[in-house]
Amino acid sequence: MAAMTSTSGPSSVPSRPLLNRRLAEFGTTIFAEMSALAVRTGALNLGQGFPDTDGPDAVREAAVRALRDGRGNQYPPGPGVPELRTAIAAHQERRYGLSFDPDTEVLVTAGATEAIAASLLALVEPGDEVIALEPYYDSYAASIAMAGGTRVPVTLRPRDGAFRLDLDELRDAVTPRTRLLLLNTPHNPTGTVLTRAELAEIARIAVARDLLVVTDEVYEHLVFDGAEHIPLATFPGMRDRTVTISSAGKTFSFTGWKVGWVTASAPLTTAVRSAKQFLTYVASGPFQYAIAEALALPDAYFEDFRTGMEAKRDLLAKGLADAGFGVYRPSGTYFITTDIRPLGADDGFAFCRALPSRAGVVAIPNAVFYDHRAEGAPYVRFAFCKREEVLRDAVTRLARLG
Numbered sequence: 001m002a003a004m005t006s007t008s009g010p011s012s013v014p015s016r017p018l019l020n021r022r023l024a025e026f027g028t029t030i031f032a033e034m035s036a037l038a039v040r041t042g043a044l045n046l047g048q049g050f051p052d053t054d055g056p057d058a059v060r061e062a063a064v065r066a067l068r069d070g071r072g073n074q075y076p077p078g079p080g081v082p083e084l085r086t087a088i089a090a091h092q093e094r095r096y097g098l099s100f101d102p103d104t105e106v107l108v109t110a111g112a113t114e115a116i117a118a119s120l121l122a123l124v125e126p127g128d129e130v131i132a133l134e135p136y137y138d139s140y141a142a143s144i145a146m147a148g149g150t151r152v153p154v155t156l157r158p159r160d161g162a163f164r165l166d167l168d169e170l171r172d173a174v175t176p177r178t179r180l181l182l183l184n185t186p187h188n189p190t191g192t193v194l195t196r197a198e199l200a201e202i203a204r205i206a207v208a209r210d211l212l213v214v215t216d217e218v219y220e221h222l223v224f225d226g227a228e229h230i231p232l233a234t235f236p237g238m239r240d241r242t243v244t245i246s247s248a249g250k251t252f253s254f255t256g257w258k259v260g261w262v263t264a265s266a267p268l269t270t271a272v273r274s275a276k277q278f279l280t281y282v283a284s285g286p287f288q289y290a291i292a293e294a295l296a297l298p299d300a301y302f303e304d305f306r307t308g309m310e311a312k313r314d315l316l317a318k319g320l321a322d323a324g325f326g327v328y329r330p331s332g333t334y335f336i337t338t339d340i341r342p343l344g345a346d347d348g349f350a351f352c353r354a355l356p357s358r359a360g361v362v363a364i365p366n367a368v369f370y371d372h373r374a375e376g377a378p379y380v381r382f383a384f385c386k387r388e389e390v391l392r393d394a395v396t397r398l399a400r401l402g
Contacts, residue, residue, distance in 0.1 A: 022145040022146060022148065023142065023145060023146070025141075025145075026138075026141070026142050026145070029138055030138070030364060030365065030368045031047065031048045031364070034047040034048065034352065034362050034363075034364055035047060035048050035362070037353070037356055037362055038356065038362040041356040041357065041360070041362075042360070043355075043356035043360045043361055043362045044360060044361050044362065044386075044390060044393060044394045044397065045362045046316075046361055046362060046363055046382045046383050046384070046386065046394055047352075047362040047363050047364045047381075047382075047383065048364070048383065049188070049250075049334060049335060049383045049385060050255045050383075050385070051253040051255070051385045051386070052385075052386045052387055052390060053253065053387060054253060054254065055252040055253035055254050055294075056252065056294070056297070056301065058293070058297075059252055059254070059290050059291070059293060059294040059297075060254075060290070062289060062290035062293045062294070063257075063286050063287050063289070063290035065289075066285075066286035066287075066289040066290060067286045071285075071286060071289050072284075072285025072286035072287070072288060072289055073285060073286065074285070075281075075282050075285070076108075076282050076285040076288060077282070078273070078277055078281065078282060079103075079106070079107050079108060079273060080106070080107065080108025080261070080288060081108070081285075081288045081289060081292070082102065082103075083288070083289055083292040084108055084259075084261075084288040084289070084291055084292040084295075085102040085103070085106040085108065086102045086292070087291070087292040087293075087295040087296055088100075088102070088106050088108075088261050088263065088295065089101070089102040089105075089106055089263070090295070090296070091295045092231075092244075092263055095220075096230075096231050096233075096234055097234065098231065098233055098234060098239070098244075098263070100263045100264075101266070104266040104269065104270075105263060105264060105265060105266050105269050106261060106262070106263055106269070107261060107262040107264075107269050107272055107273050107276065108259065108260070108261050108284075108288060109260040109261060109262060109276055109280075109283075110258045110259075110260065110279070110280040110283035110284060111247055111249060111258040111259065111260040112216060112218045112245050112246065112247040112249075112260040113139050113260070114258075114260060114276065114279055114280060114283075115245040115247075115260045115261065115262050115272070115276075116139060116140065116143050116182075116214065116216060116245060117139070117142075117143040117146065117275075117279065118262075118272050118273075118275040118276035118279055119214045119243050119245070119262065119272050119275075120143045120144055120146070120147040120149065120180075120182075120214070121143070121146060121147050121275040121279075122271040122272045122274055122275035122276075123147075123179070123180055123212055123214070123243075123268075123271060123272075124144070124147040124148065124149040124179055124180060125148070125149075125179070126147075126148030126149070127148065127149070127150065127177065128147075128148075128149045128150070128177060128178075128179035128180065129149065129150045129151075129152050129175060129177045129178045129179060130144045130147075130149045130150065130151050130152065130178075130179065130180045130181075130182055131151075131152045131153075131154055131170070131173050131174065131178060131180070131181045131182065132144070132151055132152070132153060132154070132181075132182040132183075132184075133153075133154055133155075133156055133165065133182075133183060133184060133187065134153035134154060134155045134156065134369070134370055134371060134375075135155075135156070135189055135190065135366055135369030135370050135376055136153075136182075136184065136369055137184065137188055137216070137369070138368060138369065140182055140184075141371075144182075149179070149180075150177070151371070152173050152178070153370070153371045153372075154166070154169050154170045154173050155169070155370075155375060156187070156190055156192060158328065158339075161328065161329065162190075162191075162192060162328055162329070162331065163187070163190035163191075163192045163328060163337070164192065165192070165194065165198055167198065167201050167202075170202070170205065171205055174205065174209050174211070178209065178211060179211070179212060180211060180212045180213065180214060181202070181205075181206060181211055181212070181213045181214070182213075182214050182216070183202070183213060183214070183215045183216065183232065184215070184216040184217075185199075185215070185216075185217065185229070185332075186217075186219040186220070186222060186223055186227075186229060186330075186331070186332025186333045187332070187333065188219065188333050188335055189333075189335050189337055189364070189366055189369055189381040190328065190330070190335075190337050191328065191329070191330020191331055191332055191333050191335055191336065191337065192330075192331060192332070193223050193227040193228075193229060193331040193332040194230075196228070196230055199230055199232055199235060200235055202232065203232060203235035203236065203237060203238050206237075206238065206241060207236075207237040207238070207241075211241070212241050212242075212243070212268075213232055213238065213241060213242045213243070214242075214243045214245065215231065215232050215233070215242060215243070215244050215245060216245050217229070217231060217244060217245060217246045218245070218246050218247045218249070218250045218251075218260075219250055219332050219333040219334070220246055220251070221250075221251045221302050221305060221306060222250065222251075222305075222306060222309055222332055222333055222334060223306070223331060223332040224306070224309075224310045224313060224330070224331055224332060225310075225331055227331040227332060229332070231244055232244075233263075233264075239265065240265045240268075241268075242264065242268075243262055243263075243264045243268050243272060244262070244263045244264060245260065245261070245262055246260065246261060247259060247260035247261065248260070248287075248291040248294060248295075250334075251294075251302075251305070252291070252294045253385075254287070254291075257284055257287040257290075257291070258283060258284050258287075259284045259287050259288060259291045309334055309384070309385065311388075312334075312384045312385070312386070312388065312391055313329075313330065313334070313336065313384050315384070315388065315391050315392070315395070316336060316382060316384040316391050316394070316395065317329055317336055317384075318395075319391070319394070319395030319398060319399070320336065320338055320382065320395075320398065322395075322399065322402070323343075323395075323398040323399050323401050323402050324342050324343045324401055324402050325338040325339065325340065325342065325343065325380075326338060326339030326340075326341065326342050327339075334383055334384050334385040335381050335382065335383055335384070336381070336382045336384060337366060337379050337380070337381050338379065338380050338381075338382065339378055339379060340378055340379070340380055341378045343401060345378075346377060346378045347377055347378075348365030348366055348367050348376065348377055348378065348379060348380050349365045349367060351365070351380060352364065352365045352380060358400065358401065359397045359398050359400050359401055360397045361382075361394050361397050361398055363380045363381060363382050364380065364381045364382075365377075365379075365380055365381075366379035366380060366381050367379070
């Protein structure tokens with residue numbers, strides 16, 4: 001018998017790091033860590049942003065019907081099923097007066113996260129600068145890195161009880177190497193909704209500097225206190241340079257279905273599709289038919305959804321304030337950013353890791369959403385997209401901190 005060659009010892013260990021240097025800064029996400037902590041401790045999970053109830057029964061039954069009828073059980077068309085693309089175009093026209101061709105200007109993706117990644121992979125060359133509003137959803141930084149771009153944060157800072165954009169800082173951040181602006185409004189994690197005046201100025205900057213813009217608008221139907229969501233693509237000069245992204249998960253409370261979409265001019269949509277086809281290729285076949293029906297729900301659904309979430313925001317915001325947190329009341333999304341310094345703390349990571357044992361609640365440290373983590377160190381994010389009884393229980397538990 002031939003002697004076996006040993007594969008043990010130093011010669012079998014790769015001499016180079018396994019993870020490429022562009023992704024070396026990204027490990028396990030904080031959402032996975034804190035959700036695991038919630039399971040381990042039995043704490044209420046107000047960290048990760050997913051609802052604890054399903055969306056409308058009619059939409060769920062539409063998915064079941066599609067499964068039974070054999071629609072979408074095999075590969076759907078690469079751009080998405082025609083019914084959903086038509087429904088997305090109709091939604092954009094009805095809500096915002098934006099007209100898109102369902103065949104050439106709409107692309108269905110595996111959630112908004114894939115849409116963001118595909119957009120950046122398609123549109124950013126290595127070395128291009130990408131400006132993003134900080135704090136930002138952690139996939140933004142990873143997607144920019146995978147595209148070989150350089151991220152340039154423009155930080156939203158507290159002013160008059162909310163986190164606001166400094167337009168002068170944004171203007172100054174644009175250089176000859178800037179390729180793209182990555183905007184999120186309504187904004188996660190701060191709950192800021194960019195105003196019409198702010199968006200108009202962003203549009204002027206983009207046109208004057210010939211920039212592309214990718215907008216993450218997944219919380220478009222969750223704006224409160226009379227705030228208005230206005231897609232950037234509606235402003236002069238922006239339709240042909242903006243990739244608008246949204247998804248079904250946040251609006252219809254089916255986050256596990258992973259149905260997102262892009263609307264943009266035909267050349268931009270084609271570019272994004274060129275990258276997307278080598279990511280998931282296609283996804284969520286039967287669910288696409290269900291979301292097509294969901295987007296056609298009457299306006300009353302969207303209004304009831306918004307007012308119900310606004311009431312939950314008010315409930316948790318008051319409880320957090322009563323417990324001693326500094327509370328930044330969000331104008332949109334389903335997150336509340338708080339300041340822990342009134343509670344005698346200034347390290348969000350340590351605070352969140354101790355919170356399950358102190359109060360039986362899980363939250364997310366905002367520092368993970370910052371390039372310069374010291375900027376976000378004293379802030380902690382709570383999600384209020386939970387059942388009312390869960391939020392009331394959380395408020396009772398958090399009162400122990402006082």
